[in-house]
Amino acid sequence: MSAQSNKKTESAEATEQVKSRFVYQDDEDMDKGFDWVQVKRVGKYMRPYARQMVPIILVMMVVGAITKLLNPMLLAYAIDHAIKEKDSTQLLYIVAGMLGLYIVQWLANNYRIRYTNLIGQRVIYDLRDDLFSHVQQLSFRFFDKRPAGAILVRITNYVNSLQDLLTNGVVNLMIDCVQLIGIIAILLVYNWKLGLAIMVTVPIMFLVSTKVRLRIRRAWQVVQVRTSRINSHLNECIQGIKVTQAYAQEQANMDYFEEMNKDNHKAWNRASTLNQTFNPIIEVTGAIGYFILFLFGSYLVMRQEITVGILVAFGAYISQFWEPINRLGQMYSQMLIAMASSERIFEFIDEQPNVAERQSARPLPAIQGNIEFKGIEFEYEPGRHALKRIDLNVKAGSSIALVGHTGSGKSTIINLLCRFYDVTAGSIRIDGHDIRDVTLHSLRSQVGIVLQDTFIFSGTIRDNIRFGRLDATDEEVEAAAKAVRAHEFIVDLPQGYETEVQERGNVLSMGQRQLLSFARALLADPRVLILDEATASIDTETEVKIQEALQTLLAGRTSFIIAHRLSTIRHADEIVVLDHGEIKEQGNHEELIAKQGVYHGLIQAQYRFLQETG
Numbered sequence: 001m002s003a004q005s006n007k008k009t010e011s012a013e014a015t016e017q018v019k020s021r022f023v024y025q026d027d028e029d030m031d032k033g034f035d036w037v038q039v040k041r042v043g044k045y046m047r048p049y050a051r052q053m054v055p056i057i058l059v060m061m062v063v064g065a066i067t068k069l070l071n072p073m074l075l076a077y078a079i080d081h082a083i084k085e086k087d088s089t090q091l092l093y094i095v096a097g098m099l100g101l102y103i104v105q106w107l108a109n110n111y112r113i114r115y116t117n118l119i120g121q122r123v124i125y126d127l128r129d130d131l132f133s134h135v136q137q138l139s140f141r142f143f144d145k146r147p148a149g150a151i152l153v154r155i156t157n158y159v160n161s162l163q164d165l166l167t168n169g170v171v172n173l174m175i176d177c178v179q180l181i182g183i184i185a186i187l188l189v190y191n192w193k194l195g196l197a198i199m200v201t202v203p204i205m206f207l208v209s210t211k212v213r214l215r216i217r218r219a220w221q222v223v224q225v226r227t228s229r230i231n232s233h234l235n236e237c238i239q240g241i242k243v244t245q246a247y248a249q250e251q252a253n254m255d256y257f258e259e260m261n262k263d264n265h266k267a268w269n270r271a272s273t274l275n276q277t278f279n280p281i282i283e284v285t286g287a288i289g290y291f292i293l294f295l296f297g298s299y300l301v302m303r304q305e306i307t308v309g310i311l312v313a314f315g316a317y318i319s320q321f322w323e324p325i326n327r328l329g330q331m332y333s334q335m336l337i338a339m340a341s342s343e344r345i346f347e348f349i350d351e352q353p354n355v356a357e358r359q360s361a362r363p364l365p366a367i368q369g370n371i372e373f374k375g376i377e378f379e380y381e382p383g384r385h386a387l388k389r390i391d392l393n394v395k396a397g398s399s400i401a402l403v404g405h406t407g408s409g410k411s412t413i414i415n416l417l418c419r420f421y422d423v424t425a426g427s428i429r430i431d432g433h434d435i436r437d438v439t440l441h442s443l444r445s446q447v448g449i450v451l452q453d454t455f456i457f458s459g460t461i462r463d464n465i466r467f468g469r470l471d472a473t474d475e476e477v478e479a480a481a482k483a484v485r486a487h488e489f490i491v492d493l494p495q496g497y498e499t500e501v502q503e504r505g506n507v508l509s510m511g512q513r514q515l516l517s518f519a520r521a522l523l524a525d526p527r528v529l530i531l532d533e534a535t536a537s538i539d540t541e542t543e544v545k546i547q548e549a550l551q552t553l554l555a556g557r558t559s560f561i562i563a564h565r566l567s568t569i570r571h572a573d574e575i576v577v578l579d580h581g582e583i584k585e586q587g588n589h590e591e592l593i594a595k596q597g598v599y600h601g602l603i604q605a606q607y608r609f610l611q612e613t614g
């Protein structure tokens, strides 16, 4: 095998490997049948606006349709009477009438479009609001299972595809039906033979426009799915750019991106080629209609069954006739797509949070901070214990350190205490209240948490600290920052507290981000405070500085500290050593050292490590 083909194979293998890393849920089956349930649910969103606006829209619609239908009649009258009798005054009146009708039709359409758009936009607004507020309340389990991209697609793309239908589709459907029925009636009254002859082309036109349109829609749908895949991939690559560059994996990512891009390009080409076949088909079918009209129509004129004016009016009606048929076909495919989109949207809205509030849930009164874990068992996935037989009593105001190897269940205890997940068995009580009996808001607002991954939102430094308590004054924000020694670095920034930090706080160091989250927690002033690996990214000098601040932060609160650096938890009232989801040892630093057990081993290992690494 040549060196070049070797290289190619390697690159293909690398792409395959990267591919297996980026498995995105396509969310995909967009080919749903007509479904009344979905129509009714979307209808419910329209109801609040319907009474107010639908009468106006209906009137505008009828006025628009009638004025449109009257014009060819006037045209026929002008040809057969005014022109034939050379009556210029009558002709002038007819032309003025036609102009008047155009103006009324234009006004009616304008208002109708404005009002329909208004309803459509409001429905979309409400739906997006509902979706967003619902997603915010869903439990951690929901997010564990889904990539952020899939959630984004539902809130943006699927809602947009419903928007198409709501803003134009529904009303167009009614107008088209009225227009079609009107034209058919007029044609049959004028001359039923010619009317029927022309209508031979209707089924062909309808079939073509529904079938081809549907294929085109599906093809665009594929493009949409491919594009959202690219977006998800992009999102992940941008988030992980530092890791990618650190591991020099840019080429592998680029190869995979190229594959996706190619896929997208192919799908786009296919959809666009299909699109181009549509118009010629419609034009040919339309031409057949005109051909029949002039052939059979002229014959009828010669036999004096119809006048020239009526033949011209037929011509005008025919061109109005294809429009609604064509649009109805388009609507049909649009509707099927919207059905599938709304099904996905409502699937989300129907998703019940795993951690749900009981009907009888009461607000948790202001707590002291006594916490009791009793017989706790927990599984993230059925059959895989994350915690087993956890019994723990924590007195108000005391500090508990959770230590143990990675994956031993420390964060899980915290997740259960904040009720991000519900226990599989046992109960957690705060001041005697089972946390499942109280409202989530009252629980979480009394439990502060500084997470391992300190999240910084886009906004100013001040906004980020104030996230802990939105009604805090500027002085309170600054006092909190001072207490945790964050003030010094903040005032050194170009705009001090008003410095803009982007999402995830890229302009701040890890330590600074943690200090900000300390300030945020202090401002919230919770009775129970959780520090998850909170001092992991702070250098020794800063650590010494904030140990003091931590004492202020923790004073009088029940606190849980998860720290891998055991030096930071030496002074905890109680140290709980976890191993494979179970409590192995429990006591203060001196007691556990004297025991010469797991904790002693961890301390020794860390001491050795520090010595070896200097």
Ligand SMILES: Nc1ncnc2c1ncn2[C@@H]1O[C@H](COP(=O)(O)OP(=O)(O)OP(=O)(O)O)[C@@H](O)[C@H]1O
Pocket: 144, 380, 381, 386, 404, 405, 406, 407, 408, 409, 410, 411, 412, 413
């Ligand atoms: N969202 C999740 N879904 C499924 N399993 C999980 C989830 N989170 C944690 N686990 C599993 O539960 C066990 C306990 O995890 P936990 O995060 O509590 O460990 P930890 O002691 O905090 O570890 P670390 O010190 O590394 O943060 C681990 O085996 C982990 O794989």
